[in-house]
Structure formats: C-alpha cells, structure tokens
Amino acid sequence: MKNSITKQIESGYADLRRSEKQAADYILEHLEQVADEPIDRLARAAGVSQPTILRMLKSLGYKGYKDFRYQLVAELAKSGESAENDGQPQLMYGYTLDKKDGLEEIPVNITMTTERMLEETLKNFSGKIYKRVIEALKNARLIDIYGVENSEVTAVDLLTKLLYLGLPCRHFTDCYLQQIAAGRLTDQDVAVGISYSGESKDTVDAMKAAKRSGACTVAITNFKDSTIARYADILICTSQDQHFYGNAIFSRSTQIQIVDMIYMGLISSDYEHYVEQLNKCEKVVRNKAYDGRTRR
Template sequence: MLSKVNFRIKTIYNILRPSEKKVADYILNYCGKLEDLSMTLLAKEVAVSQPTVMRFVKAIGYDSFKQFKLELAKNYDKENSIDILYGFSINADDKIMDLPGKIVATATSMLENALKSLSLVNYQKTVALINQSQHISIYAVENSMGVAHDLMTKLIYLGKSVTCHSDYYLQSIDASNLTRDSLAIGISYSGNSKNTVEVLKIAKDAGAQTIAIVNFENTMLTRYGDIVLSTSNDQFLYGDAIFSRTAQIALVDIIYMGVIISDYDNYTKKLDHYSRLIKHRGYQKEEL
C-alpha cells in the first residue's frame, strides 16, 4: 500500500519542477534511517538548495520539513518490514507458491508507476474532449482490444455515441468518416501496433481530435495523438507485457470517473436510467 507521503508525491509528480523531481525520486527510493534524514542532508544528497527542498515539501501539502518527516515515519517501519517482492521479475525458477505474491506486487508497482506517469493536464484535456465530442471511436488490437471495449461500454452508459470495431478494415473506414466534431482514441501498450497507428493517423488526417493511450511516450502511436496518456510500466513477457492491461484498465476507470465528476448530476441520472432499463435482466435475491 502506498504511504500517504508517497501517494501525494506520485499524484503531483508530473507537475513538479525538475529540481523538485530530484527530491521526489530520492524520497521514493530512500532506504536509510529516518533519524538521519535532515533538510541539509537531503539537499546535499540530491544536489539542490534547501529552499528547493522546502518548495517540494510545500508542494506535497506539508507546512514544514518536520511535519513531512513525521508523516513519512508513520508507514516507514511497516513498509520496510514486509517483503512484498517489489522489483522481482517472473522467471522460470520461480516456485508456484511464490507467484501470487509476485504477481500482486508487480501489478501494484505498475499502478503506482501509472499514477506517477499520468499527466494531470492531459487527463483533464481528455475528459474535456470526451464531453465535447459528438462521436467517439476507439481503436486497438489484441490485449488492448478488451480495454477498448471496456472504455466503449462505460462511455455508452454515460450516453455517448461510441464505436469500437475489432476488424482493421472497418476501423479504417470508420476513421476516414470522422470529422472535427469527432474524437479518436488509440490504445496500445507498446505504442507500436501497426494497425492502431495507421488507423489513428487516418482519423487525424480526417480532422478528428486524437488521444493516444500507451505505456511509453515516444512511440509511433504518440506521433498521431493530440493528447498522450502514458502508464509507464516495464514488465515484459508474452504479448509485449503480461500485465499490460492492469494499468490500462485502471486508466480507463480514471477517465470514466473523471467524466462523471465533470457533470455529476447529468451523468448519474443517465446511469440510474440505464440501470433501471436492465434491472430485470439480473436475478433478484428472493429468486436465488
């Protein structure tokens, strides 16, 4: 579980100044004794000024270095006494009994990295574009297709006009029919899935606004995204990354909740209406 301090750091990491990010990185990876951590030492270790350290402390919501250090100490001993296998990749020598812990730890680490990597500015722009667009088309292949369908379903429940074709030819035709009032979203863990890249380019050439959801920022897909949302995890295995959907699905939920919050009364009314429409399709408790 993220400590309160680490959570605050990762939430605002992308809007910190470069010098403040140096302090953030040092704190996130700090393994020494807390009693030895002083503002003077921290500034020296990171090669920044003490005022920079203080700006960082205030940026994450603390009035003083002492308050920051006390909060950091609350979960420090607990976090460092539990071996949750962070940083271990899965390999052929692993015992089956070790896998659940490793997999959960890896997924947790990826979600933390996703939070740290997410641009809050681009996130807000994404929510705004979804609200403004007359139509939304979502493109993906393979593992990312499940994520694309999840996003489509969520947006349909909010009353949005959304399409998500699995066939490349239909994707291409759909993309070519988009207009300036349309939004095209391409989802690819690697950012280099040829079909998704080509279709997002077609959509952009047609005049649509575009969003690229990827793991790595500097990829072919990001060349054609007006907005880029990256999740930044580095676990490679079968299918580019066996855990690739973990961060993507979390990002879909983040987008979905952001859209709801942007017009809460309107969207909750729609959700209530649609839930009433399909309520009879599920068994009630008294029927079980």
C-alpha cells in the same frame, strides 16, 4: 522490487494475529534498523513482547530471530547490486519468473509488480492531460475507439463505460472497419487509440486516418516515443521503463486503470447529468440480474 524479506512478511501477513501484525508493521518500516537490533530492543520499539516476535517469525517460516536477522542482513547486502538479469529481457516487468520459485510466492509477486506499475502510471498521468481528455470526450459528437489483441479488452471496457454515461461512441473489432470509420470522422469527433507498445500497425493506421480527418486523437500507450504518439493530440503514457516481452501480460492493468480514471473523471465533471444517465442505464439492464425471489 522489494526484497525477499519484505515479500515473505507481506505474503504471510494476513494470517498473523493482531499483535504479530503490529510487530510485522514495525519491521517493514524499519528494516535497516532491525538488522542491528537485539530482540529485546525490537520488542520494546514495536510495543510487543519478545514471544510475540518469535511467534510471528515462526509463522512466517523463520527458525528464530537469529535466522531472521541473518537473512535480513544478507538481503540488505544485495540491495546495492544491479537489478539487471545479465542483459536478458525479463518475462514480466519488474518480475522474473524463475522455475525454482514456489507456487505460493506468485500471488504476492504479481500483486507487488502490478502495484508498482499502477503507481508509475499515476506519476506519468499529469493533471493537465487528464482534464484535456475529460473535456474532449464529454464534448465530442462521436467517439471512436481503436485497439487490437490484448488492448481490445481495454477498448471494450472503455466503450462500455462511455455507453453507461450516455456518450456517443463505437468500437469495431474488425481492423478494416476501424480504418474506414476513422476516415469519416470530423473535427467535432474524438478518436482513442489503445496500444501497449504503440507499434500495433492496425491501431496506428486507424489513428493516422482519424488525425487526417481532423478528429482530436487520444493515445493510451506505454512509450512516449512510440509510433502511435506521432498521431496523438493527447498522449497518455502508462510508464517509461517497462519491458515489452511476449504478450505483455501486465499491460491491461495500467490500461484499465486509465479507463477507470476517465470514467470517474467524466462523472465528476457533471455529476447530476451523468448520475441520471447511469440511473437510466440501470433500469435498462435490471432484468439481466437474478432476483433472489426467483432462485430455486
């Protein structure tokens, strides 16, 4: 995670003036050098005046340049310390919610945590796996989608996007129906199982049934060594380092990222065809939007 200096600058960045943002950008890119620089040298390096530096720091909550450097040096000294929290599981991956944290700190902390998770997901999603998923879905006779609890949100999102593209797909909210449907698939079909932990019994059982039926199975999960991975012909892992705690509040962010990648990949794979499908869909749902002329 980024240190508190970085978080404080980023949380107040939007409210800074243009010249102050220029100074903030320089500091964010050269934290270690700034710790040893007097204000006049920093101002020259950033291409701004010394008063601009002071205005920026006061806007961010610092008493002055001396106070800023003192806190920066202290933060850099902590950087080598262990990030473990006495061996206790964290409430959220990469982010521990402390009762002393101020309300204004939460938006930037959540944003930074999600950003890191999305970046790690990209690192874990290889180009070869991506192409295999796209080809499997576009050529499937039928696509079954399985997911429960938090992952059901992602399952419905994937279902919606595939329907927009005219692909034959279905998702049952009843776990019993998911397993019955999975048992009726063929080797021309694709089954997509979504589970953050990879241990959701209902989703795993549906994937197991789909694999026995000969369908191509795609698992979207967080852990490559999870149970659902045993029944996946194509395994998509969002990360390998996240903690699973409670209801895994951040799990949907990376799952939705994968869905969006799949959606855009399908469109790109046959642009003219899928744009035509989207146009047809747009005509069908057009009357669901308010027309400005009918407003009162």
